[in-house]
Amino acid sequence: MLRKIQARLARPLSRAYSDRPETWQMDKLTDIGSRKIFTEEHDIMREQVRKFYESVPMERKMKWEEQGHLDREFFKECGKQGLIGIEQSADKHGHGLDFYSNVIQIEEQIYGLVPGLMQVQNDLVLPYICSYGTDEQVDRYVPGIRDGEIISCLCMTEPGSGSDVQGIKTNAIRDGDDWILNGSKVFISCGYMSDMAIVVAVTDKDAEKAAYGISLFLVDTNLPGFEKGKLLKKIGRASADTAELFFNDVRLPANAVLGGEEGINRGFQFLMHDLGRERLLVAMGCTAQLEKAFELTREYVHEREAFGKPLIANQQVRHTLAEVKTECMVLRTITDKHIQAYAEGDLDQQSVSMLKYYTSEKCIENITKLQQLWGGYGYMLEYPIAQMFSGVRVESIYAGTTEIMKELVARTL
Template sequence: MERNFFEEDHDLFREVAREFNNREIAPKYADWDRNHMMPRSMWTAAGEQGLLGLAVPEDFGGMGMTDYRFRAVMDEEFARSNHLAVGLALHLHDDMVLPHLLAYGSDELKERWLPPMVSGEKVTSVAWTEPGAGSDLRGVRTKAVREGDDYLISGQKTFIGNGISGDASLVLARTDGSTGRGSAKSFSLFMVEKAEGYSTGKQLDKMGLKASDTAELFFDNVRVPASNLVGEEGNGLRYVTEQLPQGRLAIAVASSAVARAVFDATVTYTKERNAFGERVVDFQNSRFALADIRTEVEVTESYVDQAMLAFNEGKLDAASASQAKLWASERVKSITDRCLQLHGGYGYILEYPVAQAYLASRLLTIFGGTSEIMRETIGRDIAR
């Protein structure tokens, strides 16, 4: 089935993204993978190429490209080359942090943060998850105490992408002094730069996506100017909820892109690989498996494409975004598993892209809210 989704401007942007991928990422990615870290030069190069902060208005150094299809083009190029770690690192910066600044940040915050985030001079992370509070953000215990014109922030965060390489994090902290499970008005959001009292723990050794760093963060009375408060005090949890559709759409788009890339690579492999005197693709079992996978890939693309169009129109709600993420992330998990099986023993060798994709895609049903949380969100919407 032909996919008539992208237009001429997207095709031109694809050429830019592909050239950047081939020049700046492909020759160096193996080293990043070994070092568990992307260099700052990748971020500044992406900024120079116009690949960061696509939706940021021109007044703040961006291009005002609010059509999410441009972001999907980047994911497809990264997935095709098995560089998903780069795509997800950029998603944290572009789809988690930036939307909160754009929607709720003061003019001062925007002027201070948006230009360097677009240029790659400043790299950011999202510091919400804690050892005792993953999907349930009302369990967050990090606290922010007002002291004159500042807040003092103390607490611990974990599973923070860009945590070591980043310059700052968007921190969810409790501002009402409560203990236990907080209320809807207990939390606020802050842009927190690395400073005295802000430290990173050990780099976490993940099963996949090793080219991006993930770490614990510790805050010990970090002094943060009150001007770094994003929006109004007590509205942090509401802001996070309102911006969930974009974050979940980002993961659905990445999942769909990986599913397509892995399927295409598997078709090529089964046509080139021989067994018992025949091409692997000529066995009926292989053809049946590939038929099922192609159908799922194209259904997923169609579903996620519609979610992107709804987002562009401002109509993608939390339940619909959760459905797109649930479907796409669960499909890519299953698809990479079956594609690996079609590779036989070679599929288990990390030199082969399908093995790397298998490990990387396993995160997608967890990251940004687990599949169980997606089902709960959808189920509550049904029960209303």
């Protein structure tokens, strides 16, 4: 069923969504059919994707939390559902759908309380390979990633450089036709499970500017000298595996450079090409998380009783929900505006920096409010609200911290 829907979405849309009757429901922000940026075909796809993510048993999710990573089979299941390689074109071995289809996958994964590691494959790895890779590199890696047979990761952050890509120390030195890779990376999502990694490394330490001497390498993790550190324990999102990776004289062939010979020392250019997208994706995730947390809490306060009556009978509880509902509406409105802008090629860096900063901070603030309404249960990890409370803290840190977003905006004033 989902494959047929995807085939329809790969074709030009037959009519404008604005012709559809209004179906917005203020008590269900996550309802299918409530947002005008999507077509009827998108709504059908969303329904199928939602069924898939909601079919994942809670016991399985808790197992992932306890072991610190997903099981490899789940990547394959997502591959069979067509949830990896969504936007990549058919000639690049992808499904050839639009950005809105990828938005659906991201949102429904969040609504279904499933770790968002397909986003690493769809948005952090495949765009680089398909946009800049040689035909050989595309043919070698994309089909396996699309089918969930190859788990991949993107390695930028280092212990000493943080958000400063130009300050990285990992380096690759020519040795005949080969390259010798040395260094380390930290906080790498999917790093522990990975079969292949895109590694950012310095290839010209004498470059006039650091940005002119960086290359990206496609590195198989089973090569001699490639070592994975233990799973890093985080305060939240335990099932989204995060690792430190080490490269000790890893010998790479010449064709490991992303883009081949033409890709040498162009890595920074590749990394900066679509930087706004990552910030938009974080904003999308924050908005969806807050919507989900609100719906969970709304249901809880209707069912939970205190002093002989439901919590919803308490004015303070109702007013807190009213506050958060308003924030949900604001975040959804501005996020959808930026989703549409990106889809139409009209996203500007100043606006998306403001969006990422605002949505991440508001998401943290309001999920904290919602967790308070759960009392002691909100502190128990078997309850989703507790997992969301601890997990959301990272949103203001990765893809550029709140402080960096403010500085980027300030530079334009």
